[in-house]
Amino acid sequence: MYMIIAFLIYFCTLTTIGIYFYRQNKNASDYIIGNRSINYFVTAIATQASDMGVWLFMAFPAAVYVNGLFECWTAIGLTACMFLNWHFIAPRLRQETERYDALTLSSYFSQRFNDNSGLLRILSAIITLWFFTAYIASAIVGLGKLFSTAFSIDYNSGMIIGLLCGLTYTLIGGFIAVAWCNLFQGLFLLMMIILVPVCTYFYVGGFSPILAAATAKNIPLSLFNPEHSVLTALSLAAGWGLGYFGQPHILINFMGIDDPKKISSAKWVGITWQIMVLTAATMIGITGLAFTSATLGNPELLFIVITKTLFFPLLAGFVLCAILAATLSTMDCHILVAGSTYAEDIYNIVYKKNAHSAQLMWISRMASMIISAIALYIASYNNNSVYNLVNYAWSGTGSAFGPLVITALYSNYVTRNGAIAGMIVGALVSGIWPWVTNSSILPLVPGFFCGLMTIYFASWISKNK
Numbered sequence: 001m002y003m004i005i006a007f008l009i010y011f012c013t014l015t016t017i018g019i020y021f022y023r024q025n026k027n028a029s030d031y032i033i034g035n036r037s038i039n040y041f042v043t044a045i046a047t048q049a050s051d052m053g054v055w056l057f058m059a060f061p062a063a064v065y066v067n068g069l070f071e072c073w074t075a076i077g078l079t080a081c082m083f084l085n086w087h088f089i090a091p092r093l094r095q096e097t098e099r100y101d102a103l104t105l106s107s108y109f110s111q112r113f114n115d116n117s118g119l120l121r122i123l124s125a126i127i128t129l130w131f132f133t134a135y136i137a138s139a140i141v142g143l144g145k146l147f148s149t150a151f152s153i154d155y156n157s158g159m160i161i162g163l164l165c166g167l168t169y170t171l172i173g174g175f176i177a178v179a180w181c182n183l184f185q186g187l188f189l190l191m192m193i194i195l196v197p198v199c200t201y202f203y204v205g206g207f208s209p210i211l212a213a214a215t216a217k218n219i220p221l222s223l224f225n226p227e228h229s230v231l232t233a234l235s236l237a238a239g240w241g242l243g244y245f246g247q248p249h250i251l252i253n254f255m256g257i258d259d260p261k262k263i264s265s266a267k268w269v270g271i272t273w274q275i276m277v278l279t280a281a282t283m284i285g286i287t288g289l290a291f292t293s294a295t296l297g298n299p300e301l302l303f304i305v306i307t308k309t310l311f312f313p314l315l316a317g318f319v320l321c322a323i324l325a326a327t328l329s330t331m332d333c334h335i336l337v338a339g340s341t342y343a344e345d346i347y348n349i350v351y352k353k354n355a356h357s358a359q360l361m362w363i364s365r366m367a368s369m370i371i372s373a374i375a376l377y378i379a380s381y382n383n384n385s386v387y388n389l390v391n392y393a394w395s396g397t398g399s400a401f402g403p404l405v406i407t408a409l410y411s412n413y414v415t416r417n418g419a420i421a422g423m424i425v426g427a428l429v430s431g432i433w434p435w436v437t438n439s440s441i442l443p444l445v446p447g448f449f450c451g452l453m454t455i456y457f458a459s460w461i462s463k464n465k
Contacts, residue, residue, distance in 0.1 A: 006317025018169030053330030054142030064285025077237025192322030239442025243398030339368030399447025418459030426451025
């Protein structure tokens with residue numbers, strides 16, 4: 001009962017923020033990108049919060065809990081590549097998308113490469129919708145596990161409740177509401193994710209019991225171990241980190257900042273936040289070794305098990321809302337970008353060119369609801385691990401768009417045909433990699449570099465032809 005009260009208070013807070021910003025959505029630009037009016041501090045926290053998702057509380061601590069500190073190469077790769085993303089991509093993307101008056105990544109590609117046919121725009125939109133549906137499904141799966149384990153609510157009912165929670169404030173307030181909600185959720189989850197491992201550390205009795213538990217369970221507490229080579233470590237870092245350059249739900253935050261000159265300040269705020277939450281998530285997995293006498297059947301529930309044991313019900317409810325915060329702060333961006341991409345880059349091009357701005361805003365809302373319903377259907381029949389679903393979607397979008405974003409901003413050699421070919425090859429290689437090989441290399445690595453090489457090779461062919 002107390003946990004449900006905590007959830008209701010949290011949900012009402014987000015809905016209030018959404019309602020407050022409702023009247024600021026007067027046209028499609030307001031709804032899709034906030035009319036480029038978000039200050040640097042909100043942009044910094046909202047960008048980072050939209051990145052982590054349920055993976056931060058469930059998948060990553062579980063990986064550390066099972067495999068040890070070697071999994072920290074994921075965090076190292078994410079932090080390094082996000083720094084590069086802030087430093088090299090954010091400033092130019094903000095300036096270029098404003099110069100072309102592009103509201104989405106797909107529309108920017110189309111205008112940057114003079115694609116009058118609309119093919120590049122539509123293909124990039126379809127790829128975005130495909131992988132974002134999987135993204136939303138992963139969040140829904142996490143919400144179902146959260147509500148069933150933490151709040152004793154039926155798994156399917158929990159998925160629906162969590163999805164409706166995210167849809168409500170996203171559809172009401174648009175980009176501005178999502179940014180401010182994610183600021184609140186980013187600061188909230190930061191406090192909670194630090195609180196839990198600190199309390200767990202003192203509860204188990206310090207580092208000695210943790211070391212003893214790791215030794216008993218044969219879990220290495222080192223970044224390097226005999227079972228994995230340096231190449232494997234770097235592959236793990238690149239297998240997640242490279243994805244940052246092509247994630248539309250992250251890049252849209254760069255496009256929405258009010259002053260490009262403040263991006264440097266946003267960079268340091270965002271990276272500091274990221275280091276803190278990833279360190280805390282790592283410590284959840286490590287302290288969990290001593291907290292549990294035997295290995296959990298489902299390690300992704302480690303944070304929930306610790307929280308329900310350590311804290312009284314009402315406080316536990318608020319702490320567990322941190323998982324809700326991480327999940328919603330990612331899912332709301334996916335829902336918003338998916339609906340906006342359909343309205344701006346498919347409906348506006350295929351069905352009705354130059355649709356009225358207010359009409360596009362409502363089309364975007366309808367598309368968001370339909371895409372979310374499809375994701376709910378997928379989640380209800382594919383109760384896969386959060387890690388696998390997120391890895392699939394992250395690798396797909398990162399491979400398809402990462403090389404193209406970099407070359408679009410920093411190269412004048414690339415042609416329209418090269419952009420189309422590279423985008424398709426990157427998405428396909430990443431998508432089929434797990435099915436055709438048993439390699440430990442994550443699909444983002446071959447997908448990203450195959451896409452990059454294809455962009456230049458196809459551009460060379462088209463130029464010579």
